[in-house]
Amino acid sequence: MTSSHTNRGLNLTLKIWRQPGPNVRGEFRTYQMKNISPDMSFLEMLDVLNEQLIQTNEEPVAFDHDCREGICGMCSLMINGQAHGPDRATTTCQLHMRRFSDGDTIVIEPWRASAFPVIRDLATDRSAFDRIITAGGYVSINTGNAQDANCLPVGRDRQEKSMAAAACIGCGACVAACKNASAMLFVSAKVSQLALLPQGEPERARRVTRMVAQMDKEGFGGCTNTYECEAACPAEVSVTNIARLNREYLRAVVVSEEGV
Amino acid sequence: MAEVTTTTNGSSRLQSNAPTGDITTRWDRHKFDLKLVNPSNKRKFNIIVVGTGLAGASAAASLAELGYNVKAFCFQDSPRRAHSIAAQGGINAAKNYCNDGDSVWRLFYDTVKGGDFRARESNVYRLASVSTNIIDQCVAQGVPFQRDYGGLLANRSFGGAQVSRTFYARGQTGQQLLLGAYSALMRQVDLGKVKLFARREMLDLIKVDGVARGIVVRNLVTGEFESHTGDAVLLCTGGYGNVFYLSTNAKGCNVTAAWRCHKRGAFFANPCFTQIHPTCIPVSGDHQSKLTLMSESLRNDGRVWVPKNPGDVRAANEIPDDDRDYFLERRYAAFGNLVPRDVASRAAKKACDEGFGVGETKLAVYLDFRDTIKRDGAAVVKGKYGNLFQMYAKITGEDPYSTPMRIYPAVHYTMGGLWVDYNLQTTIPGLYCLGEANFSDHGANRLGASALMQGLADGYFVIPYTIGHHLATSKLPKIADDHPDVRGAVEAAKARVTKMLGIQGSRSVESFHRALGKIMWEKCGMARNEAGLKYAEQEIAALRHEFWNNVRVMGTGEAFNQNLEHAGRVADFLEFGELLVHDALTREESCGGHFREEHQTEESEAKRNDTDFCHAAAWEYTGGHDSFVGEKEQLHKEALSFENVHLTTRSYRE
Numbered sequence: 001m002t003s004s005h006t007n008r009g010l011n012l013t014l015k016i017w018r019q020p021g022p023n024v025r026g027e028f029r030t031y032q033m034k035n036i037s038p039d040m041s042f043l044e045m046l047d048v049l050n051e052q053l054i055q056t057n058e059e060p061v062a063f064d065h066d067c068r069e070g071i072c073g074m075c076s077l078m079i080n081g082q083a084h085g086p087d088r089a090t091t092t093c094q095l096h097m098r099r100f101s102d103g104d105t106i107v108i109e110p111w112r113a114s115a116f117p118v119i120r121d122l123a124t125d126r127s128a129f130d131r132i133i134t135a136g137g138y139v140s141i142n143t144g145n146a147q148d149a150n151c152l153p154v155g156r157d158r159q160e161k162s163m164a165a166a167a168c169i170g171c172g173a174c175v176a177a178c179k180n181a182s183a184m185l186f187v188s189a190k191v192s193q194l195a196l197l198p199q200g201e202p203e204r205a206r207r208v209t210r211m212v213a214q215m216d217k218e219g220f221g222g223c224t225n226t227y228e229c230e231a232a233c234p235a236e237v238s239v240t241n242i243a244r245l246n247r248e249y250l251r252a253v254v255v256s257e258e259g260v
Numbered sequence: 261m262a263e264v265t266t267t268t269n270g271s272s273r274l275q276s277n278a279p280t281g282d283i284t285t286r287w288d289r290h291k292f293d294l295k296l297v298n299p300s301n302k303r304k305f306n307i308i309v310v311g312t313g314l315a316g317a318s319a320a321a322s323l324a325e326l327g328y329n330v331k332a333f334c335f336q337d338s339p340r341r342a343h344s345i346a347a348q349g350g351i352n353a354a355k356n357y358c359n360d361g362d363s364v365w366r367l368f369y370d371t372v373k374g375g376d377f378r379a380r381e382s383n384v385y386r387l388a389s390v391s392t393n394i395i396d397q398c399v400a401q402g403v404p405f406q407r408d409y410g411g412l413l414a415n416r417s418f419g420g421a422q423v424s425r426t427f428y429a430r431g432q433t434g435q436q437l438l439l440g441a442y443s444a445l446m447r448q449v450d451l452g453k454v455k456l457f458a459r460r461e462m463l464d465l466i467k468v469d470g471v472a473r474g475i476v477v478r479n480l481v482t483g484e485f486e487s488h489t490g491d492a493v494l495l496c497t498g499g500y501g502n503v504f505y506l507s508t509n510a511k512g513c514n515v516t517a518a519w520r521c522h523k524r525g526a527f528f529a530n531p532c533f534t535q536i537h538p539t540c541i542p543v544s545g546d547h548q549s550k551l552t553l554m555s556e557s558l559r560n561d562g563r564v565w566v567p568k569n570p571g572d573v574r575a576a577n578e579i580p581d582d583d584r585d586y587f588l589e590r591r592y593a594a595f596g597n598l599v600p601r602d603v604a605s606r607a608a609k610k611a612c613d614e615g616f617g618v619g620e621t622k623l624a625v626y627l628d629f630r631d632t633i634k635r636d637g638a639a640v641v642k643g644k645y646g647n648l649f650q651m652y653a654k655i656t657g658e659d660p661y662s663t664p665m666r667i668y669p670a671v672h673y674t675m676g677g678l679w680v681d682y683n684l685q686t687t688i689p690g691l692y693c694l695g696e697a698n699f700s701d702h703g704a705n706r707l708g709a710s711a712l713m714q715g716l717a718d719g720y721f722v723i724p725y726t727i728g729h730h731l732a733t734s735k736l737p738k739i740a741d742d743h744p745d746v747r748g749a750v751e752a753a754k755a756r757v758t759k760m761l762g763i764q765g766s767r768s769v770e771s772f773h774r775a776l777g778k779i780m781w782e783k784c785g786m787a788r789n790e791a792g793l794k795y796a797e798q799e800i801a802a803l804r805h806e807f808w809n810n811v812r813v814m815g816t817g818e819a820f821n822q823n824l825e826h827a828g829r830v831a832d833f834l835e836f837g838e839l840l841v842h843d844a845l846t847r848e849e850s851c852g853g854h855f856r857e858e859h860q861t862e863e864s865e866a867k868r869n870d871t872d873f874c875h876a877a878a879w880e881y882t883g884g885h886d887s888f889v890g891e892k893e894q895l896h897k898e899a900l901s902f903e904n905v906h907l908t909t910r911s912y913r914e
Contacts, residue, residue, distance in 0.1 A: 021819065039544040041655075047549055047770070050823075054768045059814050060823055064337060066510040068550045070651065071435055072341045087654075094654050119481055120820040127458065130338050134450045138443035139402045143322040143720045144393070146400035150357065153411030154404075163404040163429060166436060170340055199402040 009035030010097060013105040014049065016061055019118050022125075026118070028107075038098035042085065043068060043075065045097055062121040070094040070234060073169035076176070077122055078109040083173035083232040091171065091234040111172055113181035115219045126172050128218040129186060135214035136207040137190040139199050158196050165192035167235040174229035174237075180221030185229040187215050188245035189237045195248050205256035208248040273527070274878055274898045278382035278682040283904050287386045290682065291725050295732035302327035305731050306490035308475055310462045310517055312339030314434075314441055314712060315695025316496030318719025321444035324453035326724055331488055332445065332454055333477060335461045335512055335825075340442045343498060343510040344715060347434025348648070349418065349555035350426035351398075351712040353391040358415050362423040364388045371710060372905040374420040374600050375675070375703020376852035376868060378533070378876070381904055382682055383700045390721040391713050395427055397720055401440040405429050418708035419556050420600040420912075426709045431555050431647045437712055441719070460486070461825060462517040463753040465493065465524045465691065468745045471734065472521075472691035476753045480825060483818040485754055487746050489739040492690045492727055495521060496719070499674035499696040501534065503833045503840060504785070505777020507671035508540060508553040514829035515836045518678050518697055526686040527878035527896060529679035529699035531836070532844035535706055535853045536786050537672030538564075538604035541655050542624040551670040552655055554648045556708040559597045561632040561641065562665070564588050564608070566625050570615035576626055576664045587611055595912040602705045602853045602866075603912060605669035609786045610864060612668070619666045628664035669786060673711060675702040675853065676843075679878040679898070683726035684718060687880075690730060694718035699876065704852025757817050760827050765810030769827045772807050776800065776830070776837055784841050789857040793845040797838055804834040839879060839893055846895065849873045870907050875899050 012033040019026030031052075036045055043065050050060035066074040070091040077092045079085035085095045100106065108122065116124040154162075168189035175183050191208050194200030200207070223242060230239045279286040279293075297305065305328050309320040312334040320332040334342060354367040367388035372379060395413070399405065405427050406414040415424040429436040448454040459480040466474035466489060474489035500515035501507035522528045539559065541552045565584045572579060587607055589596045599607075608625045611617065618624050633641055638661055642649065649660045656666070678686050678693040680700050686693050695715040702710065739746060783796035807830070815821040850859040850866035851873070859867040875897040882892040 037545050037547055039657075040547045041549070044547045044549045048547065051768055051770055054812060054814055054823070057814075062820060062822055066336060066341055066512050067343060067346045068511060069346055069508075069552050070654075071346050071432065072336075072343070072510060073338075074336060074341045089650075090654060094651070096654065096657070098657055123820065125481075126337060130340075130446065130456070130458070133340075133443065134446045136450075138447040138450075139400065140447060141397075141400045141444075142325045143318075143397060143444075143724065146393070146396035149355070149395045149399040149405075150412045152399060154407055155411050156407050156409050159404050159407045159411075162402075163406075163436075166404050166439065167430075167432065169435075170338065193404065194402050197402050197404070199400060 008038060010038060010100060010102045010104070012036060012100065015105065015107045016122070017109045018061070018121055020120065022117055022119055036097055038096070040097045041068065041093060042079070042095040042097065043093050062123045064123045065093055068093040071169060073171035076111050076124065076171060076173070078112060078176060080107050083111070083177040084234055088231070089234055089236050111176035113172070113175045113220070115181060115183070116172055116175065128220070129170055129172065131218065132183065132187060132211055132214045133190065136203065136210040139194065140203060152198055154197060162193050162196040165189045165196070165237060165241050168237050169235050171234065173232040173234060175220060177228040177232035178221065179226065179228070180224060182223045182229070183215050183218070183220035184223040184242045184245060185233065185237055185239065187211050188241035191248055192241040192244045195244065204248070205252035208245065208252050212249055273687055273880070274679070274896050276380060276681050276898060278380060283381060283385045286382050287389065294725060294729040297728045297732050299327055303329065305329065306331065307492050307494065307727070308488055308490045309333065309494045309496060310475060311342065311496035311498060311697070312442070312445065313342035313344035313496060313498055313695060314438055314715030315697070315719045316342070316494070317438065317441035317445045318716050319494055319496060319694055319723045320454055321441060321448050322720050322724045323727070324448035324451070330448070330454045331457060331490065333457045333460045333462060333475070335459065335480065337458055339445060339456065339458065340439060342438060343513055344438045344712070345435045346510065347712055348431040348553070349557040350416065350428035350433045350709040351394065351437060352418065352425050352707070352709040353395045353427060353713065354388055354425060355392050355395060357413060358424045360423045362425050366423065367391060367425065369905050370421050371701070371707060372703070372902070373910055374705055374707040376705050376866070376910055377703065377870070377874065377902060377907055378530070378851055378900065379701055379703030380900060381902060386722070387701050387714060387717050390717045393721055394713060394716045398437055398440050401443060403429065403436045403440040416557055417560055417598060419559060419598045419604065420707040428557070431557070431645065434712060437716065441716070462497070463520060463756070463828070464749045465521045465688070466746050466749045467524055467688065468739055468743065471689045471736070473739050474746065476749045478753070478757070481820050483816070483821065485750050487741060487750050489741070489746065491731055491736045492692065494723065495678065495691065495693045495697050496695050497697045499677070500531070500836060501671045501674050503776065503837045504671040504780045505773050506543065506548060506551050506781065508537060508551050511550060514832065516829050516832045518693070519832045519836050521678065521686065521688065521691060523881050524688065525881070526688045526691055527679040527880050528676070528839060529876050529878040530676035530704070530843065531840040531879070532847055532854050533675035533704045533852060534671060535601055535673040535675060536605040536669040537601055538608055538669050539627060539667045540670035540672070541652060542619060542621060542666055542668040552651065553670065553672055554652060554665070554667070556601065558627060558645060558648060559604070561644070562597065562627040562629050563631060564597055564604070564625055564627055566611045566616040566618060576618070576628070585616070592912045599912045600705060600707060605786060606855060608667070608669055624666035624668045626664040627667045629660065630664070633661065671781070673706055675699065675704060675706055679876065683729065684723055685726070685730065689734065692723060692727065694723060704854055757824065757828070760811065760813050760831065761817055761824065763809065763811050763813065765812050767806070767810050768812055769823060769830050772803065772811060773826070773830045773833070775803055776833060779803070780837055780840070784844050787855050787857050788844050790845065793841050796841045797845070800834065800838045800841065807831065807834055842893065843877055843879065847873055847877065868909070874907070
């Protein structure tokens with residue numbers, strides 16, 4: 001329980017990747033942290049570090065974050081080699097220090113993938129994901145064209161599967177965790193969400209072929225079914241979506257008459 | 261702060277342009293009266309959209325679909341990150357799918373009443389009437405709303421309403437709606453009609469001949485200053501809750517874009533109308549960097565209580581019903597646990613102030629699911645609220661299935677914002693403001709599941725009609741990049757950054773932000789009084805003075821520098837906070853989220869003053885653009901008239 005822990009401050013050693021800019025060589029630097037409250041979130045611990053660094057005139061560590069409630073997908077970090085750290089279904093911002101022990105050494109790196117180049121320290125450029133969505137992750141419907149929402153019934157099973165895929169937060173942990181830096185889980189989540197719904201039907205083949213082509217163009221690797229992506233995914237997007245992506249792709253290139 | 265008060269309707273600067281007559285046909289008549297831009301001329305106009313949340317993304321996509329050229333800006337690394345994404349519970353729409361007596365009129369009525377009669381009737385009616393189109397639009401985009409087994413859409417209830425009109429996608433409705441709007445936006449990027457500028461922060465507005473013609477942004481990756489010109493500017497930049505430091509907002513949420521526009525002449529309305537959300541996870545220590553909200557939908561099934569005996573040390577589950585005070589059910593029989601947010605928050609504060617609070621800090625009340633779990637089973641509760649329970653467990657280390665949640669109110673939403681007319685245009689021609697950033701629809705208190713509704717109403721269904729009128733009726737000569745007003749705005753933004761970096765003091769930006777938040781929360785939070793507010797005004801001014809003499813901003817301006825970004829936002833909060841406090845001091849009444857201790861009934865309910873304060877307070881900045889301190893603000897009042905929902909004392913008791 002929270003309250004009984006509050007006096008048990010943690011002493012930690014942090015090894016953090018510091019890199020002043022995209023084309024500058026980086027290195028690990030070591031920092032000592034004293035008396036860290038177990039109730040702190042991981043990012044609050046980094047806030048404390050940055051306040052210390054400012055006091056000693058060292059530039060604070062750059063890291064992406066925003067909502068700090070696990071939904072915006074902006075936070076990242078490889079923590080001891082694991083994307084978003086040790087907890088399943090948890091973003092870095094939702095990871096709390098009570099997960100660590102006094103005396104621990106924690107290694108903190110940016111996402112590892114050449115398609116996500118480092119901007120500075122722990123912040124990376126994930127705009128490749130936006131370009132993949134731009135290639136077809138949508139339904140072509142203009143504002144004002146829609147029929148009454150209940151004219152389009154969707155069975156509850158399908159809706160729930162679609163929602164489970166749509167839950168992807170676009171953080172890139174799947175890519176960072178994959179030894180091939182594959183983006184298949186991310187792409188499959190959007191393809192699945194729309195392939196499962198009647199709304200996605202008209203553009204089904206075009207969508208999947210264009211998104212896969214963009215994914216390849218961005219330099220993401222192929223999928224070799226090791227499922228690290230699923231294990232790292234904070235939104236618990238399932239690898240069954242990758243199977244569906246493969247089926248959708250095959251359907252599009254072999255049997256579709258959409259003229260892709 | 262010097263001020264001159266002008267009288268009701270006396271300010272020619274505040275023309276609401278709201279139609280009169282039968283309220284049910286106002287929007288239709290108004291749309292017909294607006295000038296159109298013909299399809300082949302639309303491609304000649306360039307529109308700048310700042311912010312890519314629900315309002316910004318939906319506006320940018322819809323305007324691009326019409327044929328305008330759009331540039332969309334956000335400070336995050338992707339438009340999909342905007343904080344609309346964190347909205348959990350749902351979105352209201354008057355579909356009456358539940359056959360329980362809902363209608364556009366009832367949604368209109370609930371929203372006006374819920375806002376404690378401080379919103380403009382015309383706007384609220386329009387909002388209620390387009391609410392149904394929003395659901396249709398989102399479903400067509402592939403938003404996977406919750407459905408029943410027959411495949412049709414499901415609904416639930418929210419505070420301040422006695423019907424079920426809230427549509428939802430798990431506890432992630434905001435995420436799904438935003439991803440829908442984002443997909444529409446990215447489709448336009450694909451089609452070449454929208455140019456996207458991520459990791460850009462707006463630092464100033466470019467005004468030429470009194471008309472908004474562009475913006476100055478800083479490229480947050482390279483540090484370069486860029487100017488972008490166009491024919492209209494849309495601010496869709498969200499709320500200012502982070503002036504309190506601790507809030508449920510994302511860390512990056514800020515008032516900078518709106519405040520910079522205010523200093524260029526856009527009036528700021530009702531800044532003191534801030535919403536404190538009742539169901540948030542309590543503060544755990546001094547390290548706290550933000551607060552986490554749990555959806556109000558939890559109050560559908562959770563019961564709020566405190567022990568009857570102050571200092572009861574028993575574990576929650578060991579306290580029998582006879583020793584529990586279900587204070588919302590006791591005080592508000594008709595609405596029970598589903599009273600509006602302001603009422604629920606104040607009741608929790610009152611319980612804690614009187615010594616009944618629970619947990620280590622005693623600043624919390626219980627939200628208990630024991631009875632629902634007994635009635636429906638844990639599986640049903642998990643189905644409805646699983647992700648919220650999981651989030652609570654992650655943050656607190658406690659299991660809400662077996663022990664009641666502890667909750668406490670936190671700053672969540674801001675009803676105030678830039679003043680806009682019925683067309684969503686600010687007092688600067690060509691500058692529009694949408695979504696949470698404007699002041700228009702929620703009065704002094706927003707009802708749950710109405711923020712998503714307003715953001716999308718503004719972006720999908722209002723601005724596409726109203727912006728054409730400005731473009732069709734204004735002279736908008738092309739602005740050269742080296743126009744003196746463009747260069748002037750860029751230089752002003754640069755000078756501010758250079759000045760901040762040059763101070764090289766000893767106190768961190770974070771420390772200033774925390775200190776400001778503490779003043780705001782203690783003196784201008786859930787309860788406010790004259791002495792406290794006057795004290796706060798002085799403290800904020802002093803803190804701002806110290807900031808500009810002693811802040812330490814690390815690094816340089818020519819690089820990715822998050823410390824510098826934060827410094828700029830805090831600098832603006834230090835100016836804006838004073839206006840917020842001053843507005844709270846000036847509004848000598850209690851209404852909605854604004855509770856002045858001097859104005860309450862014997863039962864501690866808010867006491868509104870319709871004789872003197874039935875108006876929107878719109879503040880005009882009258883100082884020079886470059887002055888950092890000693891702001892001068894002049895008050896203008898827009899009188900509010902209630903012809904359709906009659907002014908009554910808001911009661912949720914019976």
